[in-house]
Amino acid sequence: MLVAVADRLKLYVVPGSHPCATVERALELKGLAYERVDLLPVVHALHQQLRFGKRTVPGLVLEDGSKVVGSRAILRVLDGLVPDPPLLPADEALRAKVEAAEAWGDATLQPLARRVIWAAFARDHAALPGYAAEARLPLPLSVAARSAPVVVGVERALNHADDETVRADLAALPAHLDRVDGWIADGVLGGERPNAADLQVGAGLRLLTTIGDVAPLVDARPAGRLARRLFPRYPGAIPAGALPAEWLPGAEVGLA
Ligand SMILES: N[C@@H](CCC(=O)N[C@@H](CS)C(=O)NCC(=O)O)C(=O)O
Structure with missing residues (x-):
């Protein structure tokens, strides 16, 4: 209700x-x-x-x-x-860990996901409108889509999504995913009732799973399964092949 x-x-x-x-x-x-x-x-x-x-x-x-x-x-x-259900645990020690994971999701994962996706859009402008397929925009999607090259250029600049940075982001991704898998193993993330960190980290990871080149890295792990459980539907997809293959670290399977 x-x-x-x-x-x-x-x-x-x-x-x-x-x-x-x-x-x-x-x-x-x-x-x-x-x-x-x-x-x-x-x-x-x-x-x-x-x-x-x-x-x-x-x-x-x-x-x-x-x-x-x-x-x-x-x-x-x-x-x-609306206090119930709470987004932060009542237990003080766990709460501090959840807040730290949430802050990391905001300050580290969030901009990384943003840089990677704008770098992918730069190589596949046609994928951009798909992310707005369910939106109510002030103008028709087909018209908005024509601005994709300009939008992508500005967003790349605003988000410092240059090739060198994005390549480093992708190289660092397995270590970031290890951290998330560790939080899941420790019960900081992935509990029955989603907390604020689940929602922050989960959304960043789920956005990454819409990038065909990156999805296998995330989906192979508990982190990816959590993201898909929390956000079963997410608009948009960038087919694999947008990002240069040499930028992608080998898919690694994390904690079971
Ligand atoms: N970390 C903040 C900021 C979010 C953020 O940077 N949003 C992006 C879109 S995903 C944005 O509005 N960027 C505009 C800009 O930086 O000028 C939050 O979680 O609300």
Whole structure:
């Protein structure tokens, strides 16, 4: 059942954005209805700056008109609005570990996933509109799609997604996945009830699984299985072959 207060919430997103997926999944877990406003990438930065005073999505407007930007901050606000189910564990020691994993998901995994996907889009512009297939954009998708080369160029620059950096990101990915698999083994991630770190890390990994070249690296592991369990549906796909084969580390099977 949906909670009554919720139909006054307004969430500003960019279609396919992983921190936006984090927040949408949290809203769903809380049973909160909301209005979703889909923004076009690049244009969104100006919109968000004007409306929220920060360039990024997600941004949430509450029923009293107050505004919150940032996936982590929004999750805390949702926990305040609807405490059950909680997104942070009551046990203090576990809570600290979950918060640390969430912070890593935000500060390390989130930008890595963003850089890798923009580098892949740079080699496959045609894949970009697929990420907005279910969005309600202010103009037809076919028209928006024509701006893909410009959007990709600007986003690559904004996100520092140059070839050298993305190559290093991919080389580091197995070690990052080891870390996530370790958290799953320790019970920090992957519990029966998703916590804030599950949603933050899971969305970043799930975005990576939409990149055909990268999916086998993630899917071979508990990390990949967790991401797909938490986010069974995710819009968009970049067929394998977009990223240079020599950038990809060999698929490694992690902890069972
Ligand atoms: N880490 C923050 C920021 C999210 C973020 O950087 N979102 C991207 C889209 S996935 C964005 O809006 N970038 C615009 C920009 O950096 O100008 C969060 O989790 O909310």
